[in-house]
Each structure stands twice: as C-alpha cells, then as structure tokens.
Amino acid sequence: MAEHLSLKLIVDQSDTFLKKFESGIGKLSSKTLANHVSLYKNLLEEANTLAKEYTQYMGRWLSSAPAEELSKNENIISNIGEWFSLYGRIASHELYFNCLRKNGSCEGKIKELIEANFGSIQNFKLDIKLKALHASGWVWTVLDHYSGKIFNIPANREDAFPFSGMSTLIAIDLAEHAYEPDFGQDKEGYIEEFFNVIDWEEIEKNLPIM
Numbered sequence: 001m002a003e004h005l006s007l008k009l010i011v012d013q014s015d016t017f018l019k020k021f022e023s024g025i026g027k028l029s030s031k032t033l034a035n036h037v038s039l040y041k042n043l044l045e046e047a048n049t050l051a052k053e054y055t056q057y058m059g060r061w062l063s064s065a066p067a068e069e070l071s072k073n074e075n076i077i078s079n080i081g082e083w084f085s086l087y088g089r090i091a092s093h094e095l096y097f098n099c100l101r102k103n104g105s106c107e108g109k110i111k112e113l114i115e116a117n118f119g120s121i122q123n124f125k126l127d128i129k130l131k132a133l134h135a136s137g138w139v140w141t142v143l144d145h146y147s148g149k150i151f152n153i154p155a156n157r158e159d160a161f162p163f164s165g166m167s168t169l170i171a172i173d174l175a176e177h178a179y180e181p182d183f184g185q186d187k188e189g190y191i192e193e194f195f196n197v198i199d200w201e202e203i204e205k206n207l208p209i210m
C-alpha cells in the first residue's frame with residue numbers, strides 16, 4: 001500500500017520515562033510518575049490500534065474490496081478525529097515527561113524569549129500559576145510563529161492540543177492523577193514544584209528553527 005496513505009504508529013517511550021522516574025523527581029514520587037506513564041501507555045495503545053485499523057482499511061479500499069466489506073468498517077474513517085485527539089494527549093504527556101528533571105535553571109535563548117515577552121521569568125511563572133489554578137487539563141506554553149510571541153494557554157481536560165501555527169514549548173499536566181497522590185489538594189504546591197524541577201535545556205529543544 002502507498003506509504004503516504006497509512007497512519008504511522010506512535011513510538012512508545014514509556015520504558016525511557018519509567019527509567020528516568022525510578023527515584024522520583026523532586027516531590028513527585030516514583031509511584032505517581034509510574035502510574036502516570038501507564039496512563040500515557042494506554043492512550044498510545046488506543047491510538048495505535050486506531051492507526052492499524054485505518055491502515056488496513058485503506059489497503060482494502062485501494063485494492064477495490066467489495067463495497068459491502070468496506071461499508072462494514074466506515075466508522076474507521078470517522079475515528080480518525082479521535083486518533084488526532086489521542087495524539088494531542090500523547091504529545092502533551094511526552095512534552096511534560098521530557099521536561100521533568102531535578103535542578104534545571106533557565107538560561108539561553110528560551111530565557112531571552114520569555115523575558116522579551118513577560119519582562120521576567122518570575123512574571124512568566126506567575127502567569128502560568130494563575131492560569132493553572134483555574135484549569136483542569138493543561139497549561140501549554142506556545143510560541144506563535146506569526147507574531148513571535150509566547151502565550152500560556154489554560155485548557156480543560158478534553159480541550160485539543162494546540163497545532164495551528166504554533167510550537168508547544170511546555171505542557172503542564174493539571175489532571176488530578178498528576179499531583180493528587182503526592183500533593184493532595186495542594187495544586188499550587190505542585191505547580192511550584194514543577195518550576196523547581198523543570199528542565200529548561202529540554203524546553204529549548206522545542207523551539208522551532210525560524
């Protein structure tokens with residue numbers, strides 16, 4: 001089948017994340033992080049099952065399978081929207097897991113960009129914190145390619161990952177599974193700890209070449 005008509009399987013990074021989180025990260029315990037990685041793995045398996053079904057369906061369609069056989073599976077095409085939704089949640093988790101590390105300090109190009117947009121790193125963190133306290137899904141930090149500006153976007157659980165003309169630099173998971181086992185209802189404490197363990201070098205890798 002033509003390669004460009006298949007959906008690529010998403011590479012499972014859960015083993016890498018589990019190894020990285022073996023001793024926990026700051027106040028985030030290894031148990032909480034391991035449970036979180038298993039949720040990510042479930043999303044990934046669901047997305048890859050949809051991708052395999054889609055690829056097989058396209059193969060049958062291209063080989064002119066009988067119409068009645070194709071019509072039995074036509075919901076596979078409408079499920080592709082669900083695949084993109086899963087992909088957004090998977091990509092957000094990969095951004096989040098990748099940027100957790102102990103003792104990062106904000107330097108270099110990313111620091112200059114944040115200071116140009118927010119005046120200081122402290123202002124940037126305050127903006128994230130206020131939005132995070134009022135969101136139940138994520139706060140994404142995005143760089144808009146058209147204006148060159150950075151925005152922090154609060155989102156609820158089912159909101160879509162930002163794609164259009166933007167690079168997502170930071171994703172902070174605000175679902176209770178991310179923090180409740182270690183912080184209880186102290187969401188503010190969790191956000192403060194996220195700033196303590198954020199890996200700015202990793203975040204700089206998410207900047208586009210512009």
Ligand SMILES: [Fe+2]
Pocket residue numbers: 036039093173175177178
């Ligand atoms: Fe999560």
